[in-house]
Each structure stands twice: as C-alpha cells, then as structure tokens.
Amino acid sequence: MARVTFPFGPQHPVLPEAIQLQLTCEDERVVEVLPVIGYMHRGIEKAAEANLYPNNIFLCERICGICSFIHALCYCELIEGMMRVEVPPRAKYLRVVWSELSRIHSHMLWLGLLADSFGFESLFMQCWRAREIILDTLEMTTGQRVIQSSCVIGGVRRDIDLDMEPGVRRQMAAFQKELKSIYPVFAKDYTVKLRTVGKGVLPRDQAWSLGTVGPTLRGSGWADDARTLGYAVYDDLGFEPVVEIGCDSYARMMVRLREVVQSVELVIKALDQMPEGDLTVTVKSFPEGEGLIRVEQPRGELVEYARGNGTAYLERLKVRTPTFSNIPALLVMLPGCELADVPVITMSIDPCIACTER
Amino acid sequence: MQQVRVDRGADPVISPDALLKEVELLASEGARFTTMICLDLDPEFEIIYLFQKPTLDVVRLRVRMAKDEELPSISSILLGAVLMENEIREFFGVKIINLAIDFKCRMLLSEKSLQMPLLKVRPKPKLTGGGE
Amino acid sequence: MPLMSGNLIKNLFSGPATRPYPIVKREPFPRARARLAYDPDKCTYCGICANICPAAAISVEEDRENLHISRVYNSFACISCARCAELCPQGSLRMEVSPHGAADAKTVAYSASKET
Ligand code: SF4
Ligand code: SF4
Numbered sequence: 001m002a003r004v005t006f007p008f009g010p011q012h013p014v015l016p017e018a019i020q021l022q023l024t025c026e027d028e029r030v031v032e033v034l035p036v037i038g039y040m041h042r043g044i045e046k047a048a049e050a051n052l053y054p055n056n057i058f059l060c061e062r063i064c065g066i067c068s069f070i071h072a073l074c075y076c077e078l079i080e081g082m083m084r085v086e087v088p089p090r091a092k093y094l095r096v097v098w099s100e101l102s103r104i105h106s107h108m109l110w111l112g113l114l115a116d117s118f119g120f121e122s123l124f125m126q127c128w129r130a131r132e133i134i135l136d137t138l139e140m141t142t143g144q145r146v147i148q149s150s151c152v153i154g155g156v157r158r159d160i161d162l163d164m165e166p167g168v169r170r171q172m173a174a175f176q177k178e179l180k181s182i183y184p185v186f187a188k189d190y191t192v193k194l195r196t197v198g199k200g201v202l203p204r205d206q207a208w209s210l211g212t213v214g215p216t217l218r219g220s221g222w223a224d225d226a227r228t229l230g231y232a233v234y235d236d237l238g239f240e241p242v243v244e245i246g247c248d249s250y251a252r253m254m255v256r257l258r259e260v261v262q263s264v265e266l267v268i269k270a271l272d273q274m275p276e277g278d279l280t281v282t283v284k285s286f287p288e289g290e291g292l293i294r295v296e297q298p299r300g301e302l303v304e305y306a307r308g309n310g311t312a313y314l315e316r317l318k319v320r321t322p323t324f325s326n327i328p329a330l331l332v333m334l335p336g337c338e339l340a341d342v343p344v345i346t347m348s349i350d351p352c353i354a355c356t357e358r
Numbered sequence: 359m360q361q362v363r364v365d366r367g368a369d370p371v372i373s374p375d376a377l378l379k380e381v382e383l384l385a386s387e388g389a390r391f392t393t394m395i396c397l398d399l400d401p402e403f404e405i406i407y408l409f410q411k412p413t414l415d416v417v418r419l420r421v422r423m424a425k426d427e428e429l430p431s432i433s434s435i436l437l438g439a440v441l442m443e444n445e446i447r448e449f450f451g452v453k454i455i456n457l458a459i460d461f462k463c464r465m466l467l468s469e470k471s472l473q474m475p476l477l478k479v480r481p482k483p484k485l486t487g488g489g490e
Numbered sequence: 491m492p493l494m495s496g497n498l499i500k501n502l503f504s505g506p507a508t509r510p511y512p513i514v515k516r517e518p519f520p521r522a523r524a525r526l527a528y529d530p531d532k533c534t535y536c537g538i539c540a541n542i543c544p545a546a547a548i549s550v551e552e553d554r555e556n557l558h559i560s561r562v563y564n565s566f567a568c569i570s571c572a573r574c575a576e577l578c579p580q581g582s583l584r585m586e587v588s589p590h591g592a593a594d595a596k597t598v599a600y601s602a603s604k605e606t
Binding site: 158 | 492493494496498500501521523542544545569571576585
C-alpha cells in the first residue's frame with residue numbers, strides 16, 4: 001500500500017503551540033511519526049547565566065505561560081536549598097495555594113482544548129468559563145492573571161490577608177459549582193468516551209521506560225508525583241497522588257479531572273491551616289555549589305539544576321521541563337492509530353512546547 | 359524532604375567507555391532516564407546523568423571527558439534520552455554517536471543562530487551566510 | 491450529549507457570560523499591576539530601580555562633570571513586575587491598576603536631575 005508522509009503542524013487548529021509531527025500514513029492509519037521541535041527556542045538557559053540570580057525568577061516564570069508560578073517556585077526553592085534559607089511557614093502555605101491555583105487553571109485550559117480537539121465546542125467554552133474564575137482569583141491575590149511574579153527567594157511578595165480570604169473562598173465555591181456541571185460530562189458522556197477510551201494506549205512498562213512524567217505516567221498506573229517529596233508544605237496537607245490504570249487518553253483525562261477536584265480541596269485546606277507570620281526572610285549570601293530539585297508541574301515533574309560559584313551570577317541553570325520527557329511517548333502512542341485520532345492523542349500528553357524548548 | 363544540595367564527591371565518576379555498561383546495569387534494575395546535564399568545565403566536559411529508580415529516588419552518574427572525545431548514546435537502551443542527547447550535542451558540541459533519532463544539530467537552533475551557545479569558551483565563529 | 495444538555499439549557503436562558511466590552515468595563519482589582527507611574531519630582535536619582543530591574547527597563551546615567559544624572563524608563567521593555575515600586579526609597583514609583591490606554595501610552599521616558 002502506498003505510504004504518504006506529510007506534516008501535521010506546526011500551525012494546526014488543534015495545537016496550542018507550534019510543534020510539527022511528520023506523520024507517515026497508510027490509508028487512514030498512521031504507521032510512523034517523527035516529532036520536530038525548534039520553532040520556539042528562546043535561549044533562556046543562556047540568558048539565565050547573564051542575569052543576576054534574583055532576576056532569574058522573572059525569567060524562569062516566562063519559560064511557560066501556564067505554569068509560570070510553579071517555575072518561579074521551583075527556581076526559588078532551588079536557590080533557597082542551595083543557600084540553606086528557611087522560608088517562613090506562611091510563605092510556604094501561600095506557595096501551595098498559588099501553585100494549586102495554577103494547576104487548576106492549567107488543567108481547565110487543557111480540558112477545554114481536549115474538548116475542542118474532538119469538536120465538543122460547548123464543553124470547551126464551559127471549561128474556559130470556569131477557568132476565568134481561577135484567573136480572577138489569581139489576579140485578585142497576586143496582581144496579575146498569568147505571570148504572577150509573587151514568589152521571591154526567601155518567601156513571597158504578596159499575602160492573602162483576612163480581607164481577601166473570604167473572597168478566595170467564595171471564588172473556590174463558585175468554581176466547585178461550575179466543576180460539578182463539567183465533571184460528569186467528561187467522565188460519562190458517550191461521545192467523549194467514544195473519542196478517548198482505548199485511544200493512544202501507553203502500556204504501563206513502556207510509560208516507565210520512556211521516561212514519561214506527570215498525568216501521562218499516572219494515567220498508566222504509576223503513583224509517581226513529585227509533590228510526595230514534600231517541598232513547600234504538601235506533606236502537612238495529606239497529599240495523595242491521583243492514579244488511573246486505563247493507560248489510554250481517557251485515563252489521562254481522568255487523572256487531570258480528578259486532580260482539579262483535589263487541587264480545589266488542597267487550596268481550601270491550605271487556607272484553613274495557614275499560620276500567621278512573616279512573608280519573607282532576608283537573604284544575603286550568594287548561591288554556591290550544586291543543587292538539584294524536582295517539583296510537580298501540571299504537566300509532570302520539573303527538574304531544575306543550578307550551579308553557583310559564590311557570585312551573583314549562576315554558572316549554569318538547567319531546566320528539564322515535563323513535556324521534554326513526554327514527547328517520546330508519542331512515538332509509542334501514535335503508530336497504529338487513525339489519522340482522525342491524532343489530535344486527541346497528541347493533546348493527551350498536554351504538550352507545552354514553549355516549556356520544552358525554553 | 360528532598361535534598362536540594364548536591365554533594366559532588368558522592369557521585370561515581372566514569373569515563374565514556376564505561377557508560378553503556380553502567381546504564382545497562384541501571385536499566386536492568388528498572389531505572390529510567392530523567393535527564394542529563396552538561397557542564398563546560400574548561401578544558402573538560404562533565405555530563406551528569408540522572409536516572410530514577412522505581413521509587414522516587416534519583417541516581418546520579420557523572421561522565422568526565424575531554425572536549426574532542428566521543429560519547430556513546432544511551433538512546434539504544436533508554437529511548438527517552440534521545441531528545442536530551444540531541445540538545446546537548448547542539449548546545450555544547452559534545453560528540454555523541456549512534457543516536458537513535460538524529461536531528462543533525464538542527465533540533466532547536468537554525469543555521470543562522472549562534473552555534474553551540476552554551477559553551478563558556480567559544481571557538482571562533484565561522485560566519486556562514488546569515489551570521490550571528 | 492444528554493449530560494451536557496442541562497448546561498446547554500441553562501446557558502440558553504441565562505445571559506451572556508462575556509461583557510460587551512467598550513460599554514461595560516470590568517473594575518480592576520486593587521492589587522493589579524498594570525502600569526508603572528513615575529513622579530520625577532520625588533525622585534532623587536539614586537539608581538536603585540535601575541540596578542534591580544529584571545528587564546533592564548530603567549537605566550540611569552551619570553555625568554559627573556556637569557552634575558547631571560539622567561534616567562531613562564523604557565515602558566516597552568517593562569514587564570510590570572513592580573519590583574522597582576517596592577524598593578524605591580522615595581516612593582516616586584507606583585503601580586497603577588488601570589490598564590486602559592497602556593498600549594498607546596507606551597513610550598521611552600527621559601527625566602533628569604537638572605534641566606540642561
Ligand atoms: S529608586 Fe526611586 S528615587 Fe531612586 S532613581 Fe529610581 S525612581 Fe528615583
Ligand atoms: S516594574 Fe519591573 S520591569 Fe518594570 S521598570 Fe519596574 S522593575 Fe523594571
């Protein structure tokens with residue numbers, strides 16, 4: 001049978017960012033795939049070496065627009081760990097609140113895009129409408145919707161004070177109500193199931209050996225979540241990873257859906273338990289030696305490595321973003337699927353290409 | 359609580375020839391590839407390989423090599439490493455051989471961009487076409 | 491579809507979720523960081539803001555012979571992080587909440603310690 005090779009992307013209605021998949025098809029069936037990246041490289045690792053180390057927070061935040069707070073948190077926790085700075089407990093709780101809010105808004109964005117990729121437009125709109133509540137909460141508490149810039153080395157810059165807290169709780173209640181109307185549609189709807197169940201199967205052992213992370217891995221039955229390592233205060237909040245055993249697109253979707261529910265609970269719990277106290281400690285020294293940290297992003301585990309030499313500049317900052325290790329999974333998921341399922345399967349790893357290429 | 363500071367002395371340092379055997383051993387124990395980090399410690403490269411055991415623990419492995427030495431690719435054992443190896447080859451000019459998927463140093467950079475941008479001491483740029 | 495129909499019927503009879511923008515404007519939140527306002531009268535040209543700006547949007551140049559310091563603020567480069575507003579000892583920098591007109595109000599603004 002004749003084989004046809006053609007590009008899917010970089011500009012494709014279903015892809016939120018520019019990635020190209022070179023698909024080889026026999027009739028309607030995909031037999032080979034080669035992901036091609038390189039449309040969005042910005043040289044952030046190089047720029048990080050030229051910046052003063054506190055200024056790198058703002059640079060790291062711009063690695064990804066969706067999980068910007070968690071990038072900043074990761075960088076701050078890394079430098080704090082290298083300099084042995086102890087962050088005040090209130091700041092740790094606030095970091096959890098904002099990172100979980102980021103996670104919710106990232107997952108809601110993704111759920112909307114998934115609905116869009118199989119053509120369920122009204123569900124897409126519904127998801128993004130619910131996400132708006134979270135973005136408003138972020139703007140109310142930190143000052144900006146997407147790039148929060150509220151994490152600094154030694155603590156946080158903004159507070160959720162007593163005036164603001166009831167507002168946040170109200171927003172979370174409003175969001176929970178919206179979520180209640182969306183959840184059953186994703187979980188039980190006939191058309192959604194038809195497009196996701198059994199599509200893009202990533203077997204349990206391959207998910208592990210290919211190095212996938214985050215919901216892609218947890219959808220294949222591995223309870224692997226960097227939040228269990230206990231950065232910030234996740235261990236005090238009784239965090240448990242969400243696991244599904246389906247190994248297909250539906251399982252990955254359910255992981256994210258259930259994580260949204262869990263994150264809302266974590267936010268409320270963190271607000272309940274938040275201690276009083278300072279927001280920052282003063283940091284005087286410079287980073288020295290080597291540091292390595294793993295933090296859980298909406299898309300998976302983020303690994304950051306830094307090497308300092310006792311000056312205000314870092315010698316090397318390495319960021320391994322989650323999508324970087326999830327892209328090889330496409331090599332297993334896509335071959336054998338139908339051409340019409342390519343968008344759904346590609347979306348199911350939640351590709352964040354700007355992250356990947358930095 | 360995870361340990362952020364890395365103790366350099368605690369990691370095994372091996373030569374490029376011994377790499378494949380070590381990685382095979384780790385892979386047979388069920389470890390998987392997390393990432394690799396290249397450092398330009400002029401006049402050498404130090405490459406840190408990070409692997410993850412089936413628990414959440416990270417195993418570190420350091421390879422020291424001269425700048426013109428060849429490094430075998432581990433992508434035949436753990437396919438997940440292939441993108442990172444391409445990136446390191448592109449950003450540092452480390453000679454990595456036997457890549458499973460070879461982007462020929464054009465994965466993230468283009469012909470017109472600065473070549474090997476992360477090297478501390480850069481060889482004289484050859485101005486071909488568009489320049490820097 | 492049946493699971494979605496409840497939402498659909500509700501959406502059909504409730505008003506639009508969006509605002510008719512130029513007519514109805516959303517009130518900005520009191521903490522929003524939208525635009526940097528600068529008051530040259532209070533400024534002592536100490537240069538702190540130029541040193542800490544992560545985007546290098548502010549620069550201060552000193553001309554010792556004429557005892558003249560000039561400060562340049564490039565709002566195209568500014569990322570509205572509000573670090574300068576927090577650290578300015580004279581309080582001459584402030585973050586404004588209203589973004590209206592920000593796109594066309596962007597400029598490169600000069601100010602100097604002594605008019606020359
Ligand atoms: S920190 Fe304030 S007083 Fe100092 S130069 Fe900047 S604006 Fe002027
Ligand atoms: S708000 Fe931030 S980016 Fe803008 S001038 Fe001030 S410090 Fe620089």
